[in-house]
Amino acid sequence: MTTYALEQLADHVGQELGSSDWLAVEQDRIDLFADATDDHQWIHVDPARAAGGPFGATIAHGYLTLSLLPVLVGQAFSLEGVSRRINYGLDKVRFPSPVTVGSRVRAVVVLASAVTSERSTQMALRCTVEIEGGDRPACVAETLTVLMP
Template sequence: MPVAAIEEIRGRVAQEIGVSDWLLIDQPRIDQFADATEDRQFIHVDPAGAAQTPFGGTIAHGFLSLSMLSRMAAEAMLIPDSAKLALNYGLDRVRFISPVRSGKRIRGRFRLDSVEEKAPGQLLFRHTVTVEIEGEEKPALTAEWLGLIFV
C-alpha cells in the first residue's frame, strides 16, 4: 500500500486516492472461488449451460469480485506512515451492478470518504470503491468499505 503522513491523507478526504491495476477474472479463478465457497451454480462453472442464459457464458460470483478489494487496495489505498496494523472493518453498503463475464478484467477505483478517530490510536477509514469492468460502461459493483488502522 502506498504510505503517506496522516495529515496528507486527511487532506485527501472526498477525493479519489488511487486506482488499482487491472486483474483478470478468468474461468480458472472463478472455478477456484466456486470450490472454496462451495457455490457451484451453473452460471459460474458450466460454460455450456451458462451460454444459454442472457449472460451468454459464465460470470464471476459477485462475492469473487468483492473479495478482490483486498488485492486492489494493496495498490491503491493510502496508509498512514505511522500505521502498526490495518484491519478490514467491514462494509456498510454493497451493490452488484453488472456481471463480470469470464475473461474480463476488473480494477478498483478508491475514493476516501472520511477518516475519524474511533478510539485513541485507532483511525476508521471509509472508502467508496467502484469496481470497473474493462471496456464496459457500468461497473461490476460499488461498496462503502471500512478499514480500522492502528497507529
C-alpha cells in the same frame, strides 16, 4: 502509486486516492471460488450451459468480485505510519453489472471518511470496481478499516 501519511489522511476526504491495475477474472479463479464457497451454480461453473444463458458466458460470483477488493485496493494507494490494519466491515455493497469470464476489472478508490481518535483512525473507502470497456461498475462498496499507528 501514491503514499499517504496516516496523520494527514483526513486532508484527503472526498478525493480519489488511486486506482489499481487491471486484473483478469478467468474461469480457474471462478471455479476455485465456487469450490471454496460451495456455490456451484451453472452460471458460474458450466461454460457450455452459460454460453446459452443471459450473459453468453460464465460470470464471476458477486462475492468473488467483492473479495478482490483487498488486492485491488492494495495496488491503488499506500499508507505510511500504520502498524496494523483491522478489517471492520462493509457498508452498502451493490453489484450493478456481472463480470463475465475473461473480463478485466480494477478498483477506483475514494476516501469517504477518516475519523481519528486517541488510539486509531477509522477509514471508509468508497470502492468502485470497474469492468474494462463496461458502462456500469461490477461492484460499488464502502469498506471500513481501523488503522493503528
